[in-house]
Amino acid sequence: MKVTEEEIRPEVVFNEYLKLTAEDTITYFSNAVKVEIDCPSCEGKGNDWVTKYGFNYKLCPDCKTIYVSPRPEMxxxxxxYKxxxxxxxxxxxxxxxxxKARREKLWKPKAQMVKDxxxxxxxxxxxxxxxxIGGGYGVFDEEIKTIMDIDAIVIEPSVHLAEICRNKGLAVVEKFMEEIVFGDLPNGRKCFVSFELFEHLHDPNFxxxxxxxxxxxxxxxxxxxxxxxGIDIQLLGENSKALSPPHHLNFxxxxxxxxxxxxxxxxVISALTPGKLDMDIISKNIEFIDDPYWRNLITYLDEEEMNLVQDKIVELGLSSHMMVTCFKP
Ligand SMILES: [Zn+2]
Known part of the structure; x- marks a missing residue:
């Protein structure tokens, strides 16, 4: 089943969200104390890449991590977020x-992927x-429990969201992950999961x-x-909707x-990019692509060829959505 961007991020509603976000970055961050940081992966010195809504993104010349620096204080x-x-x-x-669309198009496949x-x-x-971790509305947990015999515990600091999870009969620890201490979670073998959280983290190492x-x-x-x-992020730069301060701080x-x-x-067992949307996103945003080669290529290829390019992007780990599996030895 083909997933389009419109179904999970309807343009009109998403644009309203982006407009509010742009206003909030001024209200909450224009006077914030900001601290210069090094690449959160290899500690290299990043070069300025793009600035958006007053947030400066650097790109590490060594490992290509993109990250906000100087970074507003926590x-x-x-x-x-409050x-x-x-x-x-x-x-x-x-x-x-x-x-409804997210449950069908995002959460059910994610539950299946984690089960596999x-x-x-x-x-x-x-x-x-x-x-x-950061389970939000607990939709993933509802879905995985329907296809697997496993207990789910949601770590969710928001009072409002924790309440929604509890009403769904899910176990909740109402804390930030960074506040969890040994003993807060039961004994027994665990699979920790977190979805679309890592790019928000103020301090990924901590x-x-x-x-x-x-x-x-x-x-x-x-x-x-x-x-x-991810090819869309690299080609669209500041015009990539994925580049959304103050939310996304680390790529x-x-x-x-x-x-x-x-x-x-x-x-690390694997770090894959099983994305489906990249070519859909760059086709829709062709006016923002500076590189003439890519502009020509996108209009030259037919749909079937575009799908082949998308498959190759996934194979090479060049999609903008990444899934990582690791364990504690
Ligand atoms: Zn680096």
Whole structure:
């Protein structure tokens, strides 16, 4: 089944969300204290790449990670996520309009993907828990429980979202992952998951340390995030909708995320980009592409050829949506 961008990000609603976000970046971040940071993967010195809504993105010349620097301090993000108009719009209007399509097109395939990943591991019958970090509305957890005999625990700091999960009969730990200590989670083999969270993290190294500390040997962590080597992000630059401050602060790629995980003690099983939308996105945004070769190519190829290019992009790990599987040795 072909997934189009329109179904999961309807343009009119998404554009309203982007408009509110642009306003919020001024309200919450224009006077924020900002700190210069090095590449969060290899600690190299990044070069300025693009600036959007007052946020400066750097690109690391060594590992190609894209990251916001100087980076506003955590306190500004806390205020923003607590009560900004765009945050509220996302959690209410945007979510309501897209829930059905997202459940079918995003969450069911993700549940299947995590199930397949678990079943491909040794002693997969020993997995007792899914730990869903930043589980939001708990849709993933509802879906995986319908296709697998496994318990799900949602880690969700938002009072409003935690309540929604509890009303669905899901177990919830109402904290940020970074506040979880050993003992907050039950014993038994666990598969930690997080979806579209990693690009938001203020300090990815600290986040990974906390996850690692709460894992036992042979526990697994599966997460999805955006890849900065994604072809749409690279070609569209500041016009890429994925480049959305203040939300998206880190764009690792399959190689740089592997480096980051190894540095934090994990062993990496795979870092893949199973995306489907890249060519759809660049075709729709052709006016923003500066490179004449790519503009010509997109209009020259027919639909079937575009699908072949998309397949090749996926094969080479060059799609903008990345899925990473790693474990604690
Ligand atoms: Zn780097």
């Amino acid at each position: 306190v500004s993000f806390n205020a923003y 009560d900004a108009p765009s945050t509220k719009f996302w959690a209410t209007t945007f979510y309501r309009v897209t829930e 990943t678990i079943l491909s591991l040794e002693n997969s019958n020993k997995f007792k828990y899914i730990i869903d 986040f990974l340390q906390t996850v690692f500390q709460n894992m036992n040997s042979d526990d697994v962590f599966v997460f999805t995030t955006l890849s900065g080597m 690792f790629n399959p190689k740089s995320v592997t480096n980051l995980l190894l540095k934090n003690g994990f062993k």
